[in-house]
Structure formats: structure tokens, C-alpha cells
Amino acid sequence: MSLVAASDTRSLYDSLAAIYLWVAGIVFAIVALIILYISVRYRSGRDPERAPGERVDAERTEGIYAVGLAVVAAVLLTLTFHSLSSVNGLTPAAARDPRALRVDVIGAQWLWRFRYPPTRPGEPTVEQVAPEGTPTQLVVPVGRPVLFTGRSQDVLHDFWLPDLKFQRQVWPDHTERWALTFPKTGWFTGVCAWFCGLYHQNMHFVAHVVPVAQFDRWLARRRAEARS
Amino acid sequence: MSATLPAPAPLVDSLISVDHKSIARRLLAFSLLFFLGGGVMALLMRTELAEPGLQVVSTETYNALFTMHGSTMIYLVITPLALALGLYMVPLQVGAKSVAWPRVALAGLWLFVLGGIIMQSGWLTVGGPGRATWIGVAPLSELQRTPGSGQDFWIVGVLLATLGEWLIGMCVLTTALRRRAPGMTLMRMPPFTWTMIGTTLMMIFAFPVLIVLMALLFYDRRHCCLFDGAQGPLTYQELFWFYGHPVVYVMFFPFVGAVAEVFSAFSGRRLFGYTFFVASTALLFAALSSSVWGHHMFTSGRVNTKYFALTSHGIILAAGLEYFDLIGTLWRGRLRMNVALLFGIVFLLQFLIGGLSGIWVASPTLDFNANNSYVVVGHFHYTLFAGSVFGAFAGIFYWFPKWTGAFLREGLGKLQLAIMFVGTNMTFAPMFPLGERGMTRRIANYSDHGWETLNTIATIGSYLIALGVLVFLINLYVSLRRRRVAGPDPWEGPSLEWATTSPPPPHNFDVLPPVRSFAPMMDAREAAS
């Protein structure tokens, strides 16, 4: 795992996930093998005359093992704290970054709205919304930080982009900020990840990630449309 | 050696009996009934999810189904089942004549039963039953967003059932702390009793918080505005999960305790590492589990994230020590491969998957993706079903002869285990990749993202689980009808419940053997030989 803070949630997730998966896999394999061995080796049928073992504890061994467990937990926790700081650090970094795109996210039963607020005085706000039941398009540039400001108009919703391995709750009377960088171009599904009522399952959006120049042209055209 | 069964009590007497064994049997029976109901709800859900599109139920019905499936299984099945085991066995294990405050336990039983019936009565209302998830989070659960009396019945039901369960838990705790036989010091209590102590310690403050929260939610739906504003949904979640996390350990500890007893009996060894087991499982594990609740709210960004990640990772220590002691009990034992032991071994492996996936979501970075996805659904079904329910069956096959004086059939039990093992892993293992691929939970329909195959496999698995449960019901029927009589100590178990008849008389014991360790029956057998 790179010690230099990665700039997108996907790579932070992938490197941490790989470590956790390996640890889990190894632990499971060890325990499963021990159980398998025990089930075969110590069956009473194998040696009916043998008396069961008498030892009731192994305090030193168990104590050393406990320290070992604590070390494993500490290592995983340290890696987690490190990646958490990186993820949390994306938001203030984007807030300070003049190149960062700002997008407002509004969740409501049962659709997403995205607004691109003006960057210069006199510019109109661009709003993206789609008919209920079809995914709203979130158009963003590739490789540039996007600072989201999210809220809800009614109940708890949750903005989840599985491909970026990131989600955040939004709820009424409260704004939440988070920053994401989209590393690749393409179309990426987004869903609401907090049950929000009858048509929760239809509350989709789709991130359309495009090259920077194409994005700038798109945004300029939409602002012109909004002005007229 | 066969015990004379007491004359069957008239029905009314058995409903108002203050004998803890009778109360526990009722609690077990009702839990089983609710289990069957919750299971049918699960089958309907899985049938719907087998393929994309809505084939079986409407979205509205599906939302009610997952709410009621989760609510039934948590509030009305596994929690009361865990308490029933404790209520029956703890007084026996500590050599007491009765449970402490038996009337309180009886009241608890009926509060639970009525709460359960009231919750389920929502199915009969026009708007349907509760359908705002088993959590009932505001603002969704408020009157404007989820109108109708079904949701109100859900609130009343949860409140009453939780109150009843809390009362029973407090009786069990008091029994263990205050009604022990002479010679049974704290460090001579059997492992199962210690796990019940851990369970009921957590309940002291966690369950009342839910009762208060339900009262607040009820008030909010009648009047106004308790969960409005920027803090409202957060406050609801904080209060809920303060109960909602300990309860999942309430639904686990007693079964790991039962498995510890089973391992001890069928391995012919005392529990290995008793002191570590008591310290780490009953005490540290219980304290940690009361301290992790914010990890359910990592994605709100508004909790003490690092603290909750720390305490959640601390579980590695507690669970790891517990596994060491359980495996150590089998090591160099003389294993009799009875069904109870086999269920215990499968429990150990399957719960481990649940536990490891729990460490996964204990990391906020990983949870930012996994939260509310099928990764979490897989995680908690591995702990609660593949884990606790299998552990429950280990305890049931072990203690059934004590409760009824008859054995459950071994052959049918092994068949049940085999079917359920395959079915369980077929149902829940696919949920991990599904969640990783972006399938969120609580959806009746999904478009064809290539998720269909895994969902179909999971549905087939769920039908196998149902088949396994059916085999168990057949086993119950056959075993009670054509009884194979069991004496007082059919397994050569370690603790005091095996020092009395099967089933025990109302006052539990005629004579108690001397208690000089946590395995008095093993001591007595060794002294005699």
C-alpha cells in the first residue's frame, strides 16, 4: 500500500481491502485446517481406549497469543486510520482547490437532483434532473476533484457510488460535504443506499465521467441554455 | 434409570406456572412459532429476488416483508430463544431451586408473547404492517412518511416484547449472581452461565434505551417533531444502535456458551482456558460490544469514527481468545461425533466467516462501500443464522433429553445438519460478491446487472434451509411421539444440570453433589472411578 496519500477513494479502498481479505483468508484457512485435523485425529472411534487430555489451560501460550491478536488488531487499525485520514482529507483539500468542481446533491423521494452552482457572479445554476424512475445523470470531469454538498428534502437517503467505493448519508435540514475524484471515464451507476420508502429501489443516478475539455464544453452549453 | 414424567399439567396451569422450566419451554415454543413465520417471509423475499423484475409480490409488500422478517427474527425469535436457554439452564447450572423473581419472569413471557402478536397483527391492517425496516429510523418512520396503524402496532409490539425480554434477562442475571449453590464461587460457574451473565449485563442498559426510543417514536407519530432538524435522524440512530449493537451479541453469547458445554461434554474434557474464557468472553467481549454501536453510522460522518473503529477492531482480541479456548477443549479430546458436537463444529467455522466479515466492516474505509449492501446482509446472516442458529441447534440437541426425558433422533439430526449446511452457504455466500458488485439491500427488484445467477443460487439455498427446518420438525414430532428415554446424565456432561432427573422436578434438585470446580459432575465421576 502506497504511503503517499492516494487521491481517490477507489485506490484507497482497493489497497486496504486486499490486506483485510488476505488476513481473513489466512485466518479462516488456519482455523479450518485445525478443525479438520481435530475432527479426524481425535475421534473416539480411532482409539477408544485413549483417555482425553487432562491439561485445562496453557496460560503462557494463551497470553502470548493474546498479544499476537492485539498486534494484528493494532496493525489493521493503523492501516485503517491511515486510509481514513486520506479519505477524510479529500474534502478539505477539494474545498481549498480552485480547480475543484462544486456540485450540490439533493435527495428526495425518489430521485436525485444535481446542481452546478455559479462559479462567477451572474452565472446561472445548472440543474440535472430526470423523470422519476430514470437515473439522473451526474456529469463530471475525469481526474479532477469534485466537492459535493449533499442534503435531503424529506427522509434519510444515501449517495452511493459502488465503483468509487464510497457513500454518504444525507438528511433534511443538514448539509454534508464530501469530495471524490473520478479516475476513469465512462458510465458508473449510483444508488440510494438507505431505505427511503416505497420506490427506494428506483432511486438511481449515473455518473457520466468525461474528459475535461468535453466537460467544460458541456457545462458552458448548459449554462447558456439556463440563461435563455 | 428412566425418570417418571410428572403428570401433564392442565393447560391453564402451564400457562400461569412460575416454574422457570415451564416458562422457558413456552418461550422456546413461541420463538419456534415466530421462527417459522419469519422463515416464510424470508422464502417469499428470496423467491422474489431469484430473478430481476417483480414476479411474486409488489414493492409495497416486499418492503413490509423485509421489515417484518428482520423484526420477527431479531425481536421475536433469536433474542427470546437465547433467553429461554438461559432461563431454563442457569438455575440448574448454579444449583438453584428456582429462578430469581419467578413472577417477573412469568410476566416477561406474556409481555413478549403479546408484543409479538401485536406486532404481527399489523398484517391484518389496511396499510399493512410495519414497513420502515427493523430499525424504524425517523424521519421515514414518522407519521407523514409511513402512515397507518400497522407501523404503530409495530412500535407497540417492539416495546412490549423488549420489555418482557429485559425482565427475563434481569431474573437470569440475578439468579447467577445471587442464587448459587454452596461452594459455587464466581469462578466455579459453568461456561454457559458465564456467557448468560455477559448477555444479561449488556441488556441492563441497552434494552431500556430501545423501550424509551419506541415510546418517543410513538409520541412523535401522535404529536410532533421529536426527530426533526439536523440532529433528529442522528439522535434516532445513536439511540437505536446503542440497543441495536448489544442485541446482536445477546443473540450470540448464549449459543457460544451452549457450544462450549457441548464441546466439553462430547470431548470428555473440561473447557480449556476457563479463566481466559470468562475474562474475554463474558466480560471484555460484552464491554466491547456495548462500545461499538457507532460503526453502524460510519456513513453519517457524524460519529466518533476512530473510537468506534478501535473498539470494533478490539473484537479480534475477544473472539480470538474465545476460539482458542473452544478449539483447545476439542484438542486431545475423545470426540464423540454426536449431532450436537457436529452442529457445534459447523457453528465454529460458519460463525468465523461472519466474524471476519465483521472485521471487514469495522474498518470505516471499507464500510464506506459495504454499508447497507449485500456484504452486510451476508455478514449478519453468517453470524446470526450460520452462527447462532447452528449453535442453538447444538444446544437443543444437547439439552433436549434434559428438558423432555427423551432423545432427539441422531440420524434425522445429521440429515438436517447436512441439508442446512449446504443450504446456508448457498444462500449467504453469494451475498458477499453481490454486495461488492454494488447490490444494495432492501430492494425488491434489480435490473439485470449480471446479478441474476448469484441471486438464483441464494434462492435455491433458502429452500434447502426450509427443507432442513422441516426435517427438524419431523424429528421433534417423532422424538416426542415414540420416545427413546434418556436418563439424568445421558451424555456424561460436566455441570450440575446432569445431577438431576430428566426432566428435573419442580424444585430442580433432590440432592446436590459437592461443588469444587466449574465441572462438578466431571469431578464426581472421576472421584467415583
Added chain:
Amino acid sequence: MRRGWIVLAGWGALIVASAAVQVIFSPRAVELAMLGGSGAIVIAAGLAALISERRRRPRGMREREVLRWTSASTVALAVGISLFVLGWEVGAWCLGIGAGLAAVGLFGVVREVRAERS
């Protein structure tokens, strides 16, 4: 021998210690209060248990003889409470029936307990 209170007081202290750890990171008042307060309650329960254990000791541990194996009054009390709570949803009639039944049950339970004590 009767050291049950230690389990309560000791575990309560463990909870308070766990709550204290929150302070190392950015603590939130509600979380600190909930866990710390719960620990304090459990410690208090332990101290109450200690006091009641001390008081009992001179007479020795005497389990109350169970004089009866059934208690219809208890069930009436529990059903009454349930109907009372349900009454907040379905109407005053249910509230009334529940309250009445609970009162009858409570009265019966008090009588049973008095009979056992004497």
C-alpha cells in the same frame, strides 16, 4: 462467597473505562454520556447489590420457600400492561380494560408475596 456484586461493579467500571477512551479521539457529548452514564448505572447497581448482600448476611442465605407454582395474578398484570400500552393506539376502551386488569393483577401479586413472606 456471595460476591455477585463484584461482577456488576467491575463490569460497570470496564464500561466507564471504555467510555473514557472516547476522549482520545474527537468525542461527541451524546456518545460519552450514553456509555459513561450506562457504566455509572451498572456500578450503582453493583453497589446496591453489595448493600443488600451485606444486609442479608446475618440471617444467612435463605431462599424463599415457593408456596405456589402458579400465579394467575402475574399473567393478569402482564396482559393488563400490554393492553394498556396498546390502548394508546386503539383507544381509551383498551386503556381502561388494561389498567383495570393490571390493577387486579397487581393486587393479587401483592397478596401472594405477602403470603409467602409470612
